[in-house]
Amino acid sequence: MSPIDAPKKELPAIFAAHGLRCTRQRVAVYQALVTSGEHPTADQIYQALQTRDAAISLATVYNTLEALCSAGLAQKLPGTGGKGPCRFDIARGNHLHLRDAQTGDIADVPDDLGEQILAAIPRHLLSELEAKLNFRVDRLEIQLIGEKQG
Numbered sequence: 001m002s003p004i005d006a007p008k009k010e011l012p013a014i015f016a017a018h019g020l021r022c023t024r025q026r027v028a029v030y031q032a033l034v035t036s037g038e039h040p041t042a043d044q045i046y047q048a049l050q051t052r053d054a055a056i057s058l059a060t061v062y063n064t065l066e067a068l069c070s071a072g073l074a075q076k077l078p079g080t081g082g083k084g085p086c087r088f089d090i091a092r093g094n095h096l097h098l099r100d101a102q103t104g105d106i107a108d109v110p111d112d113l114g115e116q117i118l119a120a121i122p123r124h125l126l127s128e129l130e131a132k133l134n135f136r137v138d139r140l141e142i143q144l145i146g147e148k149q150g
């Protein structure tokens with residue numbers, strides 16, 4: 001079972017497996033990230049938690065997101081063109097993202113299409129790049145930037 005599908009009672013074990021102590025704030029932020037279904041900013045997570053848990057501060061949300069990212073339970077997506085707020089995503093496999101150039105909104109590319117795009121990248125070019133730059137490629141992160149039509 002992936003961490004995303006885990007019921008709340010399994011979160012302490014999942015956090016522990018990632019070397020993270022399971023605190024009330026971490027569970028709240030993690031669950032807000034899972035249930036958002038989008039790629040929220042720290043501020044959006046903070047806003048979502050205000051209705052449920054007024055005790056959590058924006059600084060705590062930021063710190064908690066950083067801890068979740070460091071532990072490999074979440075990932076940070078930089079703002080558009082290096083500007084604008086970062087977005088956060090639950091760590092679930094290697095999936096590609098669509099980014100709206102106007103709004104900065106991010107959506108997931110369906111897994112089947114994402115896998116085909118990644119598979120179409122010539123491996124010999126990656127090998128050549130690794131040899132030329134003395135760099136090992138562990139994974140590819142691809143964002144497709146544009147805008148929604150219609």
Ligand SMILES: [Zn+2]
Nearest residue numbers: 089097107108
């Ligand atoms: Zn995503």
